[in-house]
Amino acid sequence: MRSTQRRRREKNAMPMVALVGYTNAGKSTVLNRLSRSDSPANDRLFDTLDTTTRRLWMPELRKEVLLSDTVGFIRKLPTHLIEAFKATLEELQYADLLLHVIDVSAPDWEEQAAVTDTLIHELGADVTPVLRVYNKCDAIPVLMELPHSRAGVCISARTGEGVAELLARITEELRR
Ligand SMILES: Nc1nc2c(ncn2[C@@H]2O[C@H](COP(=O)(O)OP(=O)(O)OP(=O)(O)O)[C@@H](O)[C@H]2O)c(=O)[nH]1
Ligand SMILES: [Mg+2]
Numbered sequence: 001m002r003s004t005q006r007r008r009r010e011k012n013a014m015p016m017v018a019l020v021g022y023t024n025a026g027k028s029t030v031l032n033r034l035s036r037s038d039s040p041a042n043d044r045l046f047d048t049l050d051t052t053t054r055r056l057w058m059p060e061l062r063k064e065v066l067l068s069d070t071v072g073f074i075r076k077l078p079t080h081l082i083e084a085f086k087a088t089l090e091e092l093q094y095a096d097l098l099l100h101v102i103d104v105s106a107p108d109w110e111e112q113a114a115v116t117d118t119l120i121h122e123l124g125a126d127v128t129p130v131l132r133v134y135n136k137c138d139a140i141p142v143l144m145e146l147p148h149s150r151a152g153v154c155i156s157a158r159t160g161e162g163v164a165e166l167l168a169r170i171t172e173e174l175r176r
Contacts, residue, residue, distance in 0.1 A: 016065070132151055137161060
């Protein structure tokens with residue numbers, strides 16, 4: 001396991017972090033939120049490489065990482081689209097970290113997350129570390145139990161809540 005990660009790290013001088021998740025989970029909003037210059041951690045430097053990939057300066061790692069948006073996953077993808085869909089997601093195999101964005105305000109978020117987990121597996125990216133990002137925490141009733149887990153972080157890409165914690169967790173994961 002450790003050797004796999006070391007190999008991966010050697011491969012990517014600039015670590016690659018990919019946002020994955022069910023459609024409408026908020027992946028693009030998370031990417032935009034992380035790129036906002038007014039977010040709490042200063043010294044962050046973003047450069048747009050193309051519409052979906054950005055460079056993010058991680059001060060504690062003293063290096064830049066690449067952050068990529070991807071197409072949303074759905075259940076029951078039409079058969080004729082599966083291959084094209086998989087081809088666009090091939091790069092996921094080369095990522096150092098996957099951010100699995102989950103819309104916790106969706107009544108069926110657990111099922112959506114399971115669909116995404118299955119696709120990650122089918123795409124051969126299941127050896128890549130995954131950090132669960134429970135998004136839209138602003139949109140759920142306060143009394144609802146949040147899916148607390150060491151493996152995940154609860155955020156609101158809309159309000160910025162939890163984003164500093166998310167950055168800390170990304171740093172931690174990439175340090176391994
Ligand atoms: N309330 C709330 N809404 C959010 C949050 N993040 C995203 N949204 C909304 O959710 C919707 C979908 O957001 P996107 O960022 O487009 O989601 P996506 O995962 O990129 O969607 P696809 O690219 O279509 O798969 C938009 O209307 C966003 O404004 C959040 O933290 N809270
Ligand atoms: Mg999107």
